[in-house]
Amino acid sequence: ACFFPLHAALFLTRLYGHGITASYGEMCYHDNSLVSASLEALIQHLVPTVDYYPDRSYVFTFLLSSRLFLHPYELMTRVCHLCVEQQRSGDALLDKIRFREVAPKLVQLLTEWTETFPYDFRDERMMRCLKDMTHHVARGDEVRYSWRAMQQMTQRLIKRLSALGQYEEAVAALNAVAMERPASLKSKQASGQRSDVLSVCDDPFILAQQLTHIELDRLSFIGPEEFIQTFAMKDPLENHKGFFRKRKTSNLEAYVNWFNRLSYLVATEICMPVKKKHRARIIEFFIDVAQECFNIGNFNSLMAIITGMNMSPVSRLKKTWSKVNTDKFEILEHQMDPSSNFSNYRTALRGATQRSETAHSSQEKIVIPFFSLLIKDIYFLNEGCASRLANGHINFEKLWELAKQVSEFLVWRQVICPFDRDRRILQYLVTTPVFSEDELHLASYESEGPENNMEKDSRRSLRWV
Numbered sequence: 001a002c003f004f005p006l007h008a009a010l011f012l013t014r015l016y017g018h019g020i021t022a023s024y025g026e027m028c029y030h031d032n033s034l035v036s037a038s039l040e041a042l043i044q045h046l047v048p049t050v051d052y053y054p055d056r057s058y059v060f061t062f063l064l065s066s067r068l069f070l071h072p073y074e075l076m077t078r079v080c081h082l083c084v085e086q087q088r089s090g091d092a093l094l095d096k097i098r099f100r101e102v103a104p105k106l107v108q109l110l111t112e113w114t115e116t117f118p119y120d121f122r123d124e125r126m127m128r129c130l131k132d133m134t135h136h137v138a139r140g141d142e143v144r145y146s147w148r149a150m151q152q153m154t155q156r157l158i159k160r161l162s163a164l165g166q167y168e169e170a171v172a173a174l175n176a177v178a179m180e181r182p183a184s185l186k187s188k189q190a191s192g193q194r195s196d197v198l199s200v201c202d203d204p205f206i207l208a209q210q211l212t213h214i215e216l217d218r219l220s221f222i223g224p225e226e227f228i229q230t231f232a233m234k235d236p237l238e239n240h241k242g243f244f245r246k247r248k249t250s251n252l253e254a255y256v257n258w259f260n261r262l263s264y265l266v267a268t269e270i271c272m273p274v275k276k277k278h279r280a281r282i283i284e285f286f287i288d289v290a291q292e293c294f295n296i297g298n299f300n301s302l303m304a305i306i307t308g309m310n311m312s313p314v315s316r317l318k319k320t321w322s323k324v325n326t327d328k329f330e331i332l333e334h335q336m337d338p339s340s341n342f343s344n345y346r347t348a349l350r351g352a353t354q355r356s357e358t359a360h361s362s363q364e365k366i367v368i369p370f371f372s373l374l375i376k377d378i379y380f381l382n383e384g385c386a387s388r389l390a391n392g393h394i395n396f397e398k399l400w401e402l403a404k405q406v407s408e409f410l411v412w413r414q415v416i417c418p419f420d421r422d423r424r425i426l427q428y429l430v431t432t433p434v435f436s437e438d439e440l441h442l443a444s445y446e447s448e449g450p451e452n453n454m455e456k457d458s459r460r461s462l463r464w465v
């Protein structure tokens with residue numbers, strides 16, 4: 001059911017007859033919730049006026065997803081422009097009074113923007129626009145209230161962005177260390193010189209705590225828009241080719257890389273020891289770590305560990321596995337079983353989310369989702385449903401749904417990790433060298449020789465480099 005939107009009607013009565021038409025009055029509602037609208041109407045809906053401010057969920061949803069249709073810079077320019085222009089009456093004094101009234105609301109909107117999507121402001125045009133608005137606000141603001149608020153907001157933003165810069169540099173430096181190929185990895189014999197995980201930490205609970213630190217650190221730097229940015233070049237109606245090509249989803253990628261690293265680390269630790277008994281002990285240790293991750297609500301590390309254990313160089317070590325009690329592992333694997341669209345995992349995740357909502361301690365608040373699945377869900381949500389309707393309207397129901405998934409992630413992201421940090425263990429987990437896939441196979445064959453012709457061929461094709 002489409003009808004003339006209340007907001008646009010109010011907007012018309014607010015104007016003192018300056019011949020503005022309601023061309024943006026193209027919004028469809030169903031049961032009071034916005035289901036579709038033209039892009040123009042949606043932009044207008046974001047613009048605060050003297051007696052209107054968009055509701056928070058709309059602000060979040062539209063700032064998040066508008067990038068599917070236009071660049072954040074374009075949106076910001078238009079919102080600021082509309083907000084200023086709507087106050088113009090032709091009378092300079094009246095304009096000034098009215099802008100003074102609307103300025104705090106514009107500041108509030110920009111504050112929500114800078115706090116929720118700070119990475120948008122890595123674009124210097126966004127920063128320039130913010131600066132221009134600060135000047136504009138200062139001009140009409142004798143009490144300097146809004147001006148000061150703008151200043152504070154900008155300072156907080158700059159602090160956030162510099163923390164992000166430092167984080168990115170730190171991750172790059174750690175990755176560089178992890179990529180070095182020390183002699184200890186050049187052959188399995190030499191790998192005996194590399195310290196193994198048990199010599200760094202032999203308490204599964206402590207190791208799971210340190211993994212949780214790494215997960216939460218890396219999650220906290222992912223911008224909500226990174227989930228959406230990857231789809232942003234796909235709208236055929238908008239011809240802004242390449243706008244986002246340089247835009248980064250690098251924190252999201254860094255996080256996915258961490259998952260892969262943890263899987264390889266687990267496989268390396270298991271394949272490295274020369275003695276079967278030692279390998280079996282490491283498998284049992286990681287099963288205990290996985291169990292602790294499950295208890296903490298750290299599903300991402302749990303899944304990475306299971307993935308490492310299921311890599312073929314590890315799973316083929318039958319003699320080693322025969323020494324391991326796998327009961328606990330089978331239960332954990334069942335929890336993360338992909339069948340029926342990961343229904344067991346989804347149930348466990350809901351349980352953890354409920355625990356988090358009623359938590360009494362920060363430890364109970366922790367929910368770290370199996371991240372690749374979250375990305376996949378959002379990807380299919382985007383693919384499975386058009387962003388535009390046949391009449392050119394934007395399908396806002398879809399945008400609500402995207403925002404719902406991403407905002408759940410924002411709640412999980414903000415948990416402060418309650419455990420003590422152990423620098424030595426953390427350093428080991430993020431920088432100790434791990435075997436490549438070929439090296440894993442070689443190490444595995446040296447532990448337990450090839451069993452059939454296929455494995456023999458595979459063994460022959462591999463060389464230590």
Ligand SMILES: *[C@@H]1O[C@H](CO)[C@@H](O)[C@H](O)[C@H]1NC(C)=O
Binds near residue numbers: 341377380
């Ligand atoms: C899997 O479950 C999620 C969450 O319930 C849902 O969004 C998604 O569409 C489902 N995927 C398939 C292929 O059924």
